[in-house]
Amino acid sequence: MSYSTIIEDNIDILVVGAGLGGTGAAFEARYWGQDKKIVVAEKANIMRSGAVAQGLYAINCYMGTRFGENNPEDHVRYARIDLMGMVREDLLFDMARHVDSAVHNFEEWGLPIMRDEKKGSFLREGRWQIMIHGESYKPIVAEAAKKSADKVFNRICVTHLLMDESKENRVAGAVGFNVRTGNYHVFKSKTVICGAGGASNIFKPRSVGEGAGRVWYAPWSSGSAYGLMIEAGAKMTQMENRIVLARFKDGYGPVGAYFLHLKTYTQNGYGEEYESKWFPALQQMVGSEYLDPEVSHRTHRPIPTCLRNHAIINEVNAGRGPIHMVTMEAFQDPHLEEIGWHNFLGMTVGQAVLWAATDVDPKYENPELTTSEPYVMGSHATGCGAWCSGPEDISPKEYFWGYNRMTTIEGLFGAGDAVGGTPHAFSSGSFTEGRLAAKAACKYIDDGKAQGIRVSDEQINRRKEQIFKPLETYRVYSNEVVAGSVNPNFINPRQGLDRLQKMMDEYCGGFGVNYMTNDKLLNIGLKKMAILGEDLEKVAASDIHELLRAWELKHRFLTSESVFQHTLFRKETRWPGYYYRGDVMKLDDKNWHVLTVSRRDPKTGEYTMEKAPLYHLVGEVEDKALAEMKAKGHH
Amino acid sequence: MPTFVYMTRCDGCGECVDICPSDIMHIDKTLRRAYNIEPSMCWECYSCVKACPHQAIDVRGYADFAPLGHSVRVIRDEEKGTIAWRIKFRNGKKDMELLAPITTKPWGSATPDLAKVPAPSKEMRDSQLLFNEPKYIRMDDGGLHTLKSNGLEIKEGVQY
DSSP: OOOOEEEEEEEEEEEEOOSHHHHHHHHHHHHHOTTSOEEEEOSSOGGGOSTTTTOEEEESOOOOGGGTOOOHHHHHHHHHHHTTTOSOHHHHHHHHHHHHHHHHHHHHHTOOBOBOTTTOSBOBSSSSOEEEEETTHHHHHHHHHHHHOSEEETTEEEEEEEEOSSSTTBEEEEEEEETTTOOEEEEEEEEEEEOOOOBSSSSOOSSOGGGGGOOSSOTTOBSHHHHHHHHHTOOEEOTTOOBOOEEETTTOOOOHHHHHTSOOEEEOTTSOOOHHHHHHHHHHHHOTTTOOHHHHHHSSOOOOHHHHHHHHHHHIIIIIOOEEEEOTTGGGSHHHHHHHHHHHHHHOHHHHHHHHHTTOOTTTSOOEEEEOOOBBOSSSSOOOEEOOOOOTTTOOGGGOSSSTTBOSSBTEEEOGGGBTTOTTOHHHHHHHHHHHHHHHHHHHHHTTTTTTOOOOHHHHHHHHHHHHHHHHHHHHHGGGSSSSSOOTTOBOHHHHHHHHHHHHHHHTTOGGGTTEEOHHHHHHHHHHHHHHHHHHTTBOOSSHHHHHHHHHHHHHHHHHHHHHHHHHHSOSOOSTTTOEETTSOSOOHHHHOEEEEEEEOTTTOOEEEEEEEOEEEEEOOOOHHHHHHHHTTOO | OOEEEOTTTOOOOOHHHHHOTTSOEEEOTTTOSEEESOGGGOOOOOHHHHHOTTOOEEEOOOTTTOOSSOEEEEEEETTTTEEEEEEEOTTSSOEEEEEEESOSSSTTOSOOOTTSSOOOOHHHHHSSOOTTTTHHHHTSSOOOOOTTTTTEEEEESOOO
């Protein structure tokens, strides 16, 4: 192997993946560890990496306690109902009580936040969202992280975590390779904060061919947050809770600003309201605790996103599609029309390109909506991720083991998509989680928890051989055939990804089967996954770029396997509209009002599943309308 | 929508290669100019388009659903702190220019150096507070929210 080994030693805090979570961690770590060595390893370029690379037109998580708008517990209640009860309320409350300070820092750093001229507060898009001119959100935040870090290694694909050999289940750093030079990079570190991304492209996307990159979550979100942590044996939670998005067709342009700010609404292909007619049957499935249209109509409590998806899916299946977003009314106002376009340009330029290409002028035509393929992630409206400790002043004993946002591996912390049970964190909440993890990681080191870490050359060399194996496979076998991509000895990363996506779609509830699966399908899927796992040992890479894709695929595979296991474990249909267990079509609070927790044994690859208790914040209901309705017997 | 590079404008400087989040802008070894090596992994994020000093990179909508004949162009200017867009429809009936700010401060000037701020006290370390807190939570002298301050308990089981 001609690539050199570059060792970065004596790191205190290694940030793996510098999206919003990772930048928050790198930034804050310097304050609590002014003498500590802080290093960032990023797969792309920190100035445009992660899910916010393209920019954002809104910050979706801002309490506004400063303006008397919301308290943290209000946000917890909102996230709880949206996720059908399945959230970590200690982590959510903790994020929500800090998130405003992150946003106020962003404003000071130059992020243009729109103001409500009359009220003097930030311009609200919805109850939790504020509007920004966020084209440069990521580079602004990255500047702050760069200033805090000792070194930022761009273009390092981190493939594995390093584990301590003197104490079991303790992290010792990470390894990976430079996607430009091919060099092998070893980061020896006392702590690791995993800020890597959730997973796009594990379920077959609706788009085909060239358009396969037009996914809702970034195509470079390769499930590495989960791939890295699962492989090391960290416990994961809520991995069955994939998310399906109702978005503008093909371009997947965001609908939040359209619904909330522009006051557009949906109707079926024949111009009719369709949602309410699906609710009575749906209420039978999930119970009135989760769907009470009367309560949602009169109070702040939203109808859970998955249930609104359910209505779209069923209306289309009933033959009355497509679903349209009614824009023709709002877009008559030139100011709102401009906001509608800016909204895309700020965060999903492709939707603007698509409307320009198809001559869709929303002033004169109501654009089509669709439901996307599923995604597995933990910062938008779902909460997949690692099972992490909460803060000591909030968390019950089952949720607390010493350090905030620490996973079940000692010294390994999470932020953003990496942390499970904390949906609705979005960009600002992910950044906040990074800050919380950084403070806790500094404390972990100062408490002497990272002493005596040992990493042998054997471990380092074994990982190196493993990382570069796809190049070796290609070198050995490619000349056995005349030319082309068909080879009996290996598959390339694209072929492997196609196989994974097809399997996830057909057996794990993708769009191709209307999000339906059952125990039989999941068990067949798991058998096929095991064989795909064997074949991935033979994935081949013709160059370093393909080696990057090979490792992204392996992370996506580990993520997917976990999704299969969790989906099989939870014997109920908790989130109709995200997925359905055809064998158990009802929500079952008696048996499944719990969080699902898994662990994959790093030595054997075997999964163990368990139920973790679910705690809720209980206190006075501040929403007066809701309190009145509860007094009348509503939930 | 996948990007492409105009042959006569690209000088092979590599700015796009440096910035692309998906690692798909590469330099062609023979032509010494950039091109998109993997359009199916392009998110049309426009990072390369914005970074190109010669406006050599453009976007043509995905072949599987976007007809030809449209244009969405952009110029991002850090000095002016603005981004300027121009959208042209396929049928020529709509031609829009849109301008937005990207920052309110001279570029890169306003982020703090946390190595140089006063170190946190032991009391602060033992608290739940982060940098700039509690001040920055409400921009007043209020404290951090706790279960106690907000009259809350955390209880196991079905609680609705």
